Amino acid sequence: MWLTSMEGTANFYLGAVKKKILPEEFLTDSEYDWLMAKIFVRSADFSEHQLNAHLLRTHLLAEVFAVSLLRNVPMVHPLYKFAASGGKAMITILKRSLSSMTYSSLCIPDDIAERGLEAVPNFYYRDDGLKLWDIIHRFVQGVLSYYYKNDAEVQQDSELQKWILDIFEYGFLSQASTGIPQRFTTVVELVKFVTMVIFTCSAQHAAVNSGQYDYGGWMPNTPISLQLPPPTTKGTTSEATMLQTFPDVNTTVQGMATMWLLSQQSSDFVPLGHYPEDHFSEKIPFKLIKDFQGELEVLSVAIKVRNKSLEVPYTYLDPTAVENSVAI
Numbered sequence: 001m002w003l004t005s006m007e008g009t010a011n012f013y014l015g016a017v018k019k020k021i022l023p024e025e026f027l028t029d030s031e032y033d034w035l036m037a038k039i040f041v042r043s044a045d046f047s048e049h050q051l052n053a054h055l056l057r058t059h060l061l062a063e064v065f066a067v068s069l070l071r072n073v074p075m076v077h078p079l080y081k082f083a084a085s086g087g088k089a090m091i092t093i094l095k096r097s098l099s100s101m102t103y104s105s106l107c108i109p110d111d112i113a114e115r116g117l118e119a120v121p122n123f124y125y126r127d128d129g130l131k132l133w134d135i136i137h138r139f140v141q142g143v144l145s146y147y148y149k150n151d152a153e154v155q156q157d158s159e160l161q162k163w164i165l166d167i168f169e170y171g172f173l174s175q176a177s178t179g180i181p182q183r184f185t186t187v188v189e190l191v192k193f194v195t196m197v198i199f200t201c202s203a204q205h206a207a208v209n210s211g212q213y214d215y216g217g218w219m220p221n222t223p224i225s226l227q228l229p230p231p232t233t234k235g236t237t238s239e240a241t242m243l244q245t246f247p248d249v250n251t252t253v254q255g256m257a258t259m260w261l262l263s264q265q266s267s268d269f270v271p272l273g274h275y276p277e278d279h280f281s282e283k284i285p286f287k288l289i290k291d292f293q294g295e296l297e298v299l300s301v302a303i304k305v306r307n308k309s310l311e312v313p314y315t316y317l318d319p320t321a322v323e324n325s326v327a328i
């Protein structure tokens with residue numbers, strides 16, 4: 001497996017050298033130099049993924065949204081019916097991650113466009129995620145337009161305004177450059193923000209959480225820690241130094257166990273779009289929930305059909321596997 005991967009890497013760099021993007025000396029670097037470089041990148045990516053993509057951008061955000069709701073909005077408000085949440089280096093990574101967190105990066109249609117990923121082939125996170133966003137958006141639009149008949153009603157709802165202001169002040173440290181709204185002036189703005197909250201706490205969390213064992217169960221692909229510093233001199237690596245660099249058996253097993261646990265469906269799993277508490281009793285919201293569930297079912301079938309033809313099926317955003325809130 002490594003050899004195949006090394007071959008791919010070698011071909012990639014050969015191409016880059018031919019295009020004069022890289023100097024020729026790159027081709028002579030030893031197999032273990034390349035392997036170790038990739039291992040250190042993968043290990044750094046593990047920390048970035050856990051702390052930024054997973055912890056900060058789903059778990060901690062879900063807490064911000066929910067705590068602000070509890071502080072400012074009475075229990076009878078319809079927004080309640082949507083919400084549920086169940087060392088030094090870490091702080092540095094989280095601080096840096098927070099400083100680059102923007103509203104648009106949390107909204108998948110904007111995020112994909114900003115990163116120029118519209119045409120990347122076989123990108124199922126984007127394909128399924130955009131469809132899920134649209135379905136959630138239609139549902140939120142239906143429910144909130146039922147409760148807020150016009151923009152003035154949004155502007156005059158002081159509890160709603162306090163909710164978003166708390167999120168802006170405490171969750172995004174009053175940084176206007178994040179693009180996070182400080183107040184809602186239109187129903188359209190409110191609908192987009194609530195769609196982002198639901199998407200972040202359900203679909204986005206599933207996308208970054210549920211595949212962790214699949215992706216990281218093979219330790220060299222995601223070393224949770226490394227025992228030696230990255231080599232700084234070329235030609236000093238070998239199989240022996242690689243093995244010394246890897247985490248020991250206990251650390252490896254603990255990492256695998258954690259990733260396995262995080263990737264398991266919880267025993268009290270509630271799928272996206274299902275509200276066992278029966279919050280909605282009025283006729284129109286009740287019908288909107290049924291429509292929402294129907295659309296999610298159609299998407300689920302489409303994803304299952306698509307996956308049949310894939311060598312590695314992408315299942316994480318199948319609505320039947322997406323928890324309705326951040327659970328683990």
Ligand SMILES: [Fe+2]
Pocket residue numbers: 054059205209262326327328
């Ligand atoms: Fe999680």
